[in-house]
Amino acid sequence: MDDDALLIDRQPLPAGVPDRLAAQLRFLAEADKLKTILRASPLAAADRRENDAEHSWHLALMVVLLAEYAEEPIDVGHTIRLVVVHDLVEIYAGDSPVFVPGAADDQQEREIAAAERLFGLLPPDQAASMRALWDEFEAGVTPEARFGKAMDRLEPMLLNWLNGGGTWGMPGASEATVRAREAGVVAASTTLGAVTSLLVDEGLRRGWIRP
Protein backbone atom coordinates (compact mmCIF):
# COMPACT_ATOMS: atom_id res chain seq x y z
CA MET A 1 0.00 0.00 0.00
CA ASP A 2 1.37 3.40 -0.99
CA ASP A 3 1.90 5.21 2.30
CA ASP A 4 0.66 8.48 0.79
CA ALA A 5 -2.54 7.03 -0.66
CA LEU A 6 -5.78 7.50 1.23
CA LEU A 7 -7.83 4.35 1.70
CA ILE A 8 -10.80 6.11 0.13
CA ASP A 9 -8.83 6.57 -3.10
CA ARG A 10 -9.18 2.83 -3.62
CA GLN A 11 -12.97 3.23 -4.00
CA PRO A 12 -13.92 6.91 -4.26
CA LEU A 13 -17.38 7.73 -2.96
CA PRO A 14 -20.16 7.86 -5.56
CA ALA A 15 -21.34 11.22 -6.91
CA GLY A 16 -24.06 12.84 -4.84
CA VAL A 17 -22.48 12.71 -1.36
CA PRO A 18 -22.59 16.23 0.14
CA ASP A 19 -19.06 17.75 0.38
CA ARG A 20 -18.98 18.01 4.17
CA LEU A 21 -20.11 14.42 4.70
CA ALA A 22 -17.73 13.20 1.99
CA ALA A 23 -14.81 14.75 3.90
CA GLN A 24 -16.00 13.10 7.12
CA LEU A 25 -16.33 9.69 5.43
CA ARG A 26 -12.88 10.03 3.83
CA PHE A 27 -11.47 10.63 7.33
CA LEU A 28 -13.46 7.75 8.86
CA ALA A 29 -12.23 5.42 6.10
CA GLU A 30 -8.63 6.50 6.72
CA ALA A 31 -9.14 5.85 10.45
CA ASP A 32 -9.39 2.13 9.61
CA LYS A 33 -5.57 2.21 9.46
CA LEU A 34 -5.41 2.58 13.27
CA LYS A 35 -6.37 -1.12 13.41
CA THR A 36 -3.04 -1.97 11.78
CA ILE A 37 -0.77 0.07 14.08
CA LEU A 38 0.76 -2.41 16.51
CA ARG A 39 1.80 -1.53 20.03
CA ALA A 40 4.51 -3.34 21.95
CA SER A 41 1.97 -4.72 24.47
CA PRO A 42 0.87 -8.35 24.14
CA LEU A 43 -2.83 -9.14 24.49
CA ALA A 44 -3.90 -11.31 27.39
CA ALA A 45 -6.54 -13.18 25.35
CA ALA A 46 -4.38 -14.14 22.35
CA ASP A 47 -0.75 -14.61 21.39
CA ARG A 48 -0.29 -11.40 19.45
CA ARG A 49 0.43 -7.71 19.98
CA GLU A 50 -2.32 -5.22 20.61
CA ASN A 51 -3.29 -2.67 17.97
CA ASP A 52 -4.07 0.99 18.63
CA ALA A 53 -7.79 0.75 17.82
CA GLU A 54 -8.56 -2.06 20.25
CA HIS A 55 -6.30 -0.40 22.84
CA SER A 56 -8.30 2.85 22.48
CA TRP A 57 -11.53 0.90 22.93
CA HIS A 58 -10.19 -0.73 26.09
CA LEU A 59 -9.31 2.68 27.55
CA ALA A 60 -12.85 3.93 26.82
CA LEU A 61 -14.31 0.97 28.72
CA MET A 62 -11.92 1.60 31.62
CA VAL A 63 -13.02 5.23 31.81
CA VAL A 64 -16.66 4.13 32.06
CA LEU A 65 -15.92 1.71 34.91
CA LEU A 66 -13.11 3.40 36.84
CA ALA A 67 -14.10 7.09 36.67
CA GLU A 68 -15.22 6.91 40.31
CA TYR A 69 -11.55 6.76 41.34
CA ALA A 70 -10.57 10.04 39.67
CA GLU A 71 -8.95 12.35 42.22
CA GLU A 72 -10.80 15.35 40.78
CA PRO A 73 -14.32 15.24 39.31
CA ILE A 74 -14.25 14.43 35.59
CA ASP A 75 -16.69 14.69 32.71
CA VAL A 76 -16.86 11.02 31.74
CA GLY A 77 -18.20 11.61 28.21
CA HIS A 78 -15.41 14.08 27.47
CA THR A 79 -12.77 11.75 28.91
CA ILE A 80 -13.98 8.94 26.65
CA ARG A 81 -13.73 11.28 23.63
CA LEU A 82 -10.11 12.03 24.59
CA VAL A 83 -9.09 8.37 24.73
CA VAL A 84 -10.98 7.49 21.52
CA VAL A 85 -8.99 10.18 19.68
CA HIS A 86 -5.63 10.07 21.53
CA ASP A 87 -3.73 7.63 19.28
CA LEU A 88 -5.13 8.61 15.86
CA VAL A 89 -1.97 10.48 14.84
CA GLU A 90 -0.07 7.16 15.04
CA ILE A 91 -1.76 6.25 11.73
CA TYR A 92 1.00 8.32 10.12
CA ALA A 93 3.51 8.73 12.98
CA GLY A 94 3.57 5.08 14.13
CA ASP A 95 3.69 3.84 17.70
CA SER A 96 6.67 4.96 19.82
CA PRO A 97 7.30 2.09 22.26
CA VAL A 98 8.08 3.45 25.70
CA PHE A 99 10.70 0.82 26.56
CA VAL A 100 12.67 1.20 23.30
CA PRO A 101 15.47 3.75 23.90
CA GLY A 102 15.37 6.51 21.28
CA ALA A 103 11.92 5.57 19.94
CA ALA A 104 10.47 8.80 21.29
CA ASP A 105 13.32 11.08 20.11
CA ASP A 106 11.48 12.82 17.28
CA GLN A 107 8.05 11.57 18.35
CA GLN A 108 6.52 14.99 19.00
CA GLU A 109 7.65 16.37 15.66
CA ARG A 110 6.37 13.31 13.78
CA GLU A 111 3.04 13.37 15.62
CA ILE A 112 2.40 17.06 15.00
CA ALA A 113 3.02 16.57 11.27
CA ALA A 114 0.70 13.54 11.36
CA ALA A 115 -2.01 15.51 13.17
CA GLU A 116 -1.93 18.23 10.53
CA ARG A 117 -2.16 15.73 7.70
CA LEU A 118 -4.81 13.50 9.27
CA PHE A 119 -7.14 16.02 10.89
CA GLY A 120 -6.73 18.18 7.77
CA LEU A 121 -8.93 15.66 5.95
CA LEU A 122 -11.92 16.88 8.00
CA PRO A 123 -14.05 19.99 7.51
CA PRO A 124 -12.18 22.90 9.18
CA ASP A 125 -14.39 23.08 12.31
CA GLN A 126 -13.93 19.38 13.02
CA ALA A 127 -10.22 19.48 12.14
CA ALA A 128 -9.94 22.11 14.88
CA SER A 129 -12.06 20.23 17.43
CA MET A 130 -10.20 16.95 16.89
CA ARG A 131 -6.86 18.73 17.13
CA ALA A 132 -8.06 20.36 20.36
CA LEU A 133 -8.95 16.95 21.84
CA TRP A 134 -5.56 15.54 20.88
CA ASP A 135 -3.71 18.61 22.22
CA GLU A 136 -5.65 18.43 25.48
CA PHE A 137 -4.79 14.76 25.95
CA GLU A 138 -1.12 15.34 25.14
CA ALA A 139 -0.81 18.30 27.52
CA GLY A 140 -2.31 16.24 30.36
CA VAL A 141 -3.31 19.31 32.33
CA THR A 142 -7.11 19.02 32.61
CA PRO A 143 -8.55 16.45 35.04
CA GLU A 144 -10.02 14.57 32.06
CA ALA A 145 -6.69 14.39 30.22
CA ARG A 146 -4.90 13.36 33.39
CA PHE A 147 -7.38 10.54 33.96
CA GLY A 148 -7.26 9.47 30.30
CA LYS A 149 -3.47 9.31 30.47
CA ALA A 150 -3.70 7.26 33.68
CA MET A 151 -5.83 4.69 31.81
CA ASP A 152 -3.23 4.73 29.00
CA ARG A 153 -0.59 3.78 31.59
CA LEU A 154 -2.69 1.29 33.57
CA GLU A 155 -4.04 -0.76 30.65
CA PRO A 156 -0.65 -2.07 29.44
CA MET A 157 0.33 -2.70 33.09
CA LEU A 158 -2.74 -4.94 33.40
CA LEU A 159 -1.81 -6.75 30.16
CA ASN A 160 1.77 -7.17 31.42
CA TRP A 161 0.46 -8.56 34.68
CA LEU A 162 -1.81 -11.06 32.88
CA ASN A 163 1.13 -12.10 30.67
CA GLY A 164 3.55 -12.57 33.55
CA GLY A 165 5.82 -9.76 32.37
CA GLY A 166 4.95 -8.65 28.85
CA THR A 167 6.77 -5.46 27.85
CA TRP A 168 8.30 -5.25 31.34
CA GLY A 169 10.76 -7.84 30.02
CA MET A 170 11.95 -5.66 27.11
CA PRO A 171 15.65 -4.68 27.16
CA GLY A 172 14.83 -0.99 27.80
CA ALA A 173 12.52 -1.69 30.74
CA SER A 174 13.68 -1.50 34.36
CA GLU A 175 12.21 -0.51 37.70
CA ALA A 176 12.98 3.16 36.99
CA THR A 177 11.21 3.26 33.61
CA VAL A 178 8.25 1.23 34.90
CA ARG A 179 7.93 3.46 38.00
CA ALA A 180 7.85 6.49 35.67
CA ARG A 181 4.75 4.97 34.02
CA GLU A 182 3.26 4.17 37.43
CA ALA A 183 3.57 7.88 38.31
CA GLY A 184 1.06 8.73 35.59
CA VAL A 185 -1.57 6.64 37.37
CA VAL A 186 -0.69 7.98 40.83
CA ALA A 187 -1.11 11.55 39.53
CA ALA A 188 -4.75 10.92 38.60
CA SER A 189 -5.96 8.59 41.35
CA THR A 190 -4.74 7.61 44.81
CA THR A 191 -6.61 4.29 44.74
CA LEU A 192 -5.62 3.26 41.21
CA GLY A 193 -2.09 4.51 41.87
CA ALA A 194 -1.80 2.33 44.98
CA VAL A 195 -2.92 -0.77 43.08
CA THR A 196 -0.54 0.00 40.22
CA SER A 197 2.28 0.24 42.77
CA LEU A 198 1.23 -3.15 44.16
CA LEU A 199 1.45 -4.70 40.68
CA VAL A 200 4.91 -3.20 40.12
CA ASP A 201 6.15 -4.23 43.60
CA GLU A 202 4.97 -7.78 42.98
CA GLY A 203 6.36 -7.76 39.41
CA LEU A 204 9.76 -6.87 40.84
CA ARG A 205 9.50 -9.58 43.50
CA ARG A 206 8.69 -12.16 40.85
CA GLY A 207 11.54 -11.06 38.58
CA TRP A 208 9.21 -9.83 35.81
CA ILE A 209 10.78 -6.36 36.11
CA ARG A 210 14.55 -5.84 36.42
CA PRO A 211 15.56 -3.73 39.46
Next chain:
Amino acid sequence: MDDDALLIDRQPLPAGVPDRLAAQLRFLAEADKLKTILRASPLAAADRRENDAEHSWHLALMVVLLAEYAEEPIDVGHTIRLVVVHDLVEIYAGDSPVFVPGAADDQQEREIAAAERLFGLLPPDQAASMRALWDEFEAGVTPEARFGKAMDRLEPMLLNWLNGGGTWGMPGASEATVRAREAGVVAASTTLGAVTSLLVDEGLRRGWIRP
Protein backbone atom coordinates in the same frame (compact mmCIF):
# COMPACT_ATOMS: atom_id res chain seq x y z
CA MET B 1 -7.94 -21.74 26.61
CA ASP B 2 -10.64 -23.27 28.80
CA ASP B 3 -13.80 -21.42 27.77
CA ASP B 4 -14.96 -21.24 31.38
CA ALA B 5 -11.72 -19.84 32.78
CA LEU B 6 -11.44 -16.13 33.44
CA LEU B 7 -8.31 -14.48 32.04
CA ILE B 8 -7.55 -13.13 35.50
CA ASP B 9 -7.33 -16.69 36.85
CA ARG B 10 -4.09 -17.01 34.91
CA GLN B 11 -2.47 -14.38 37.15
CA PRO B 12 -4.69 -13.58 40.13
CA LEU B 13 -4.31 -10.05 41.46
CA PRO B 14 -1.92 -9.64 44.40
CA ALA B 15 -3.29 -9.40 47.95
CA GLY B 16 -4.23 -5.89 49.00
CA VAL B 17 -6.45 -4.83 46.10
CA PRO B 18 -9.77 -3.55 47.52
CA ASP B 19 -12.65 -5.94 46.73
CA ARG B 20 -14.64 -3.53 44.58
CA LEU B 21 -11.64 -2.56 42.44
CA ALA B 22 -10.55 -6.20 42.20
CA ALA B 23 -13.96 -7.07 40.70
CA GLN B 24 -13.66 -4.19 38.22
CA LEU B 25 -10.15 -5.26 37.18
CA ARG B 26 -11.27 -8.89 36.78
CA PHE B 27 -13.98 -7.65 34.41
CA LEU B 28 -11.58 -5.34 32.54
CA ALA B 29 -9.11 -8.22 32.12
CA GLU B 30 -11.89 -10.47 30.78
CA ALA B 31 -12.87 -7.70 28.34
CA ASP B 32 -9.57 -8.30 26.54
CA LYS B 33 -11.32 -11.29 24.92
CA LEU B 34 -13.43 -8.91 22.79
CA LYS B 35 -10.25 -8.34 20.74
CA THR B 36 -10.40 -11.99 19.64
CA ILE B 37 -14.04 -12.06 18.53
CA LEU B 38 -13.99 -11.82 14.74
CA ARG B 39 -16.76 -10.26 12.71
CA ALA B 40 -17.53 -11.18 9.11
CA SER B 41 -16.47 -7.71 7.87
CA PRO B 42 -13.07 -7.33 6.23
CA LEU B 43 -10.92 -4.35 7.21
CA ALA B 44 -10.11 -1.80 4.54
CA ALA B 45 -6.54 -1.25 5.78
CA ALA B 46 -5.43 -4.91 5.98
CA ASP B 47 -6.30 -8.31 4.55
CA ARG B 48 -8.06 -9.71 7.61
CA ARG B 49 -11.42 -9.66 9.34
CA GLU B 50 -12.34 -7.00 11.86
CA ASN B 51 -12.60 -7.82 15.56
CA ASP B 52 -15.32 -6.55 17.90
CA ALA B 53 -13.04 -4.28 19.96
CA GLU B 54 -11.68 -2.30 17.01
CA HIS B 55 -15.18 -2.22 15.49
CA SER B 56 -16.55 -0.71 18.73
CA TRP B 57 -13.78 1.91 18.68
CA HIS B 58 -14.62 2.82 15.09
CA LEU B 59 -18.28 3.33 16.03
CA ALA B 60 -17.25 5.62 18.90
CA LEU B 61 -15.22 7.77 16.51
CA MET B 62 -18.14 7.87 14.06
CA VAL B 63 -20.47 9.07 16.82
CA VAL B 64 -18.06 11.92 17.63
CA LEU B 65 -17.88 13.05 14.00
CA LEU B 66 -21.36 12.29 12.64
CA ALA B 67 -23.61 13.17 15.60
CA GLU B 68 -24.64 16.38 13.80
CA TYR B 69 -26.71 14.25 11.39
CA ALA B 70 -28.86 12.64 14.08
CA GLU B 71 -32.54 13.23 13.30
CA GLU B 72 -33.29 13.88 16.98
CA PRO B 73 -30.90 15.61 19.43
CA ILE B 74 -28.60 13.06 21.09
CA ASP B 75 -26.34 13.06 24.13
CA VAL B 76 -23.03 12.31 22.41
CA GLY B 77 -21.23 11.07 25.54
CA HIS B 78 -24.04 8.65 26.31
CA THR B 79 -24.18 7.43 22.70
CA ILE B 80 -20.44 6.69 22.80
CA ARG B 81 -20.94 4.70 26.03
CA LEU B 82 -23.62 2.63 24.27
CA VAL B 83 -21.39 1.71 21.33
CA VAL B 84 -18.38 0.99 23.56
CA VAL B 85 -20.48 -1.53 25.50
CA HIS B 86 -22.80 -2.89 22.77
CA ASP B 87 -20.79 -5.93 21.67
CA LEU B 88 -19.31 -7.05 25.01
CA VAL B 89 -21.71 -9.98 25.39
CA GLU B 90 -20.18 -11.50 22.23
CA ILE B 91 -17.18 -12.43 24.42
CA TYR B 92 -19.29 -15.43 25.47
CA ALA B 93 -22.08 -15.45 22.86
CA GLY B 94 -19.88 -14.99 19.78
CA ASP B 95 -20.63 -12.86 16.73
CA SER B 96 -23.83 -13.67 14.82
CA PRO B 97 -23.07 -12.75 11.18
CA VAL B 98 -26.06 -11.01 9.63
CA PHE B 99 -25.67 -12.62 6.20
CA VAL B 100 -25.36 -16.20 7.50
CA PRO B 101 -28.87 -17.76 7.51
CA GLY B 102 -29.70 -19.22 10.93
CA ALA B 103 -26.78 -17.53 12.72
CA ALA B 104 -29.19 -15.35 14.68
CA ASP B 105 -31.67 -18.13 15.56
CA ASP B 106 -30.85 -18.42 19.26
CA GLN B 107 -28.81 -15.22 19.37
CA GLN B 108 -30.99 -13.40 21.91
CA GLU B 109 -31.02 -16.35 24.30
CA ARG B 110 -27.24 -16.79 24.03
CA GLU B 111 -26.60 -13.09 24.49
CA ILE B 112 -28.80 -12.75 27.57
CA ALA B 113 -26.99 -15.67 29.21
CA ALA B 114 -23.66 -14.05 28.25
CA ALA B 115 -24.73 -10.69 29.69
CA GLU B 116 -25.63 -12.29 33.01
CA ARG B 117 -22.32 -14.12 33.20
CA LEU B 118 -20.12 -11.24 32.02
CA PHE B 119 -21.71 -8.26 33.77
CA GLY B 120 -22.08 -10.46 36.85
CA LEU B 121 -18.31 -10.13 37.33
CA LEU B 122 -18.82 -6.46 38.26
CA PRO B 123 -19.96 -4.95 41.57
CA PRO B 124 -23.80 -5.09 41.60
CA ASP B 125 -24.34 -1.38 40.85
CA GLN B 126 -22.09 -1.50 37.79
CA ALA B 127 -23.47 -4.88 36.69
CA ALA B 128 -26.84 -3.14 36.61
CA SER B 129 -25.63 0.00 34.82
CA MET B 130 -23.74 -1.97 32.15
CA ARG B 131 -26.75 -4.22 31.63
CA ALA B 132 -28.93 -1.12 31.29
CA LEU B 133 -26.61 0.29 28.60
CA TRP B 134 -26.68 -3.00 26.69
CA ASP B 135 -30.47 -3.33 27.03
CA GLU B 136 -30.93 0.26 25.84
CA PHE B 137 -28.79 -0.33 22.76
CA GLU B 138 -30.55 -3.61 21.94
CA ALA B 139 -34.03 -2.10 22.29
CA GLY B 140 -33.07 0.74 19.93
CA VAL B 141 -35.85 2.99 21.21
CA THR B 142 -34.00 6.03 22.58
CA PRO B 143 -32.51 8.53 20.10
CA GLU B 144 -29.02 7.59 21.37
CA ALA B 145 -29.58 3.85 20.83
CA ARG B 146 -31.10 4.49 17.42
CA PHE B 147 -28.08 6.54 16.37
CA GLY B 148 -25.64 4.00 17.83
CA LYS B 149 -27.35 1.24 15.88
CA ALA B 150 -27.17 3.36 12.73
CA MET B 151 -23.38 3.58 13.17
CA ASP B 152 -23.30 -0.20 13.69
CA ARG B 153 -25.00 -0.58 10.28
CA LEU B 154 -23.07 2.13 8.44
CA GLU B 155 -19.55 1.12 9.49
CA PRO B 156 -19.55 -2.33 7.82
CA MET B 157 -21.22 -0.74 4.76
CA LEU B 158 -18.26 1.64 4.51
CA LEU B 159 -15.83 -1.30 4.87
CA ASN B 160 -17.74 -3.22 2.19
CA TRP B 161 -17.59 -0.20 -0.09
CA LEU B 162 -13.82 0.18 0.42
CA ASN B 163 -13.36 -3.54 -0.28
CA GLY B 164 -15.47 -3.54 -3.43
CA GLY B 165 -18.09 -5.85 -1.94
CA GLY B 166 -16.90 -7.40 1.33
CA THR B 167 -19.70 -9.22 3.15
CA TRP B 168 -22.18 -8.09 0.48
CA GLY B 169 -20.74 -10.99 -1.55
CA MET B 170 -21.60 -13.63 1.08
CA PRO B 171 -24.07 -16.33 -0.01
CA GLY B 172 -26.76 -15.06 2.39
CA ALA B 173 -26.54 -11.44 1.22
CA SER B 174 -28.90 -9.96 -1.37
CA GLU B 175 -30.50 -6.61 -2.08
CA ALA B 176 -33.31 -7.40 0.38
CA THR B 177 -31.01 -8.26 3.30
CA VAL B 178 -28.70 -5.31 2.56
CA ARG B 179 -31.66 -2.91 2.29
CA ALA B 180 -32.85 -4.16 5.71
CA ARG B 181 -29.49 -2.97 7.15
CA GLU B 182 -29.78 0.31 5.26
CA ALA B 183 -33.14 0.89 6.98
CA GLY B 184 -31.35 1.08 10.35
CA VAL B 185 -29.39 4.10 9.12
CA VAL B 186 -32.40 5.77 7.49
CA ALA B 187 -34.32 5.48 10.79
CA ALA B 188 -31.72 7.59 12.61
CA SER B 189 -30.66 10.15 10.01
CA THR B 190 -32.09 11.41 6.72
CA THR B 191 -28.68 12.55 5.46
CA LEU B 192 -26.72 9.44 6.47
CA GLY B 193 -29.61 7.27 5.26
CA ALA B 194 -29.53 8.93 1.83
CA VAL B 195 -25.79 8.34 1.47
CA THR B 196 -26.16 4.72 2.60
CA SER B 197 -28.82 4.26 -0.08
CA LEU B 198 -26.41 5.72 -2.63
CA LEU B 199 -23.74 3.20 -1.65
CA VAL B 200 -26.21 0.32 -1.93
CA ASP B 201 -27.60 1.57 -5.27
CA GLU B 202 -24.10 1.83 -6.67
CA GLY B 203 -23.10 -1.53 -5.12
CA LEU B 204 -26.01 -3.14 -6.99
CA ARG B 205 -25.08 -1.38 -10.23
CA ARG B 206 -21.51 -2.67 -9.95
CA GLY B 207 -22.62 -6.23 -9.16
CA TRP B 208 -21.20 -6.18 -5.60
CA ILE B 209 -24.68 -6.96 -4.27
CA ARG B 210 -26.97 -9.57 -5.85
CA PRO B 211 -30.43 -8.24 -6.77
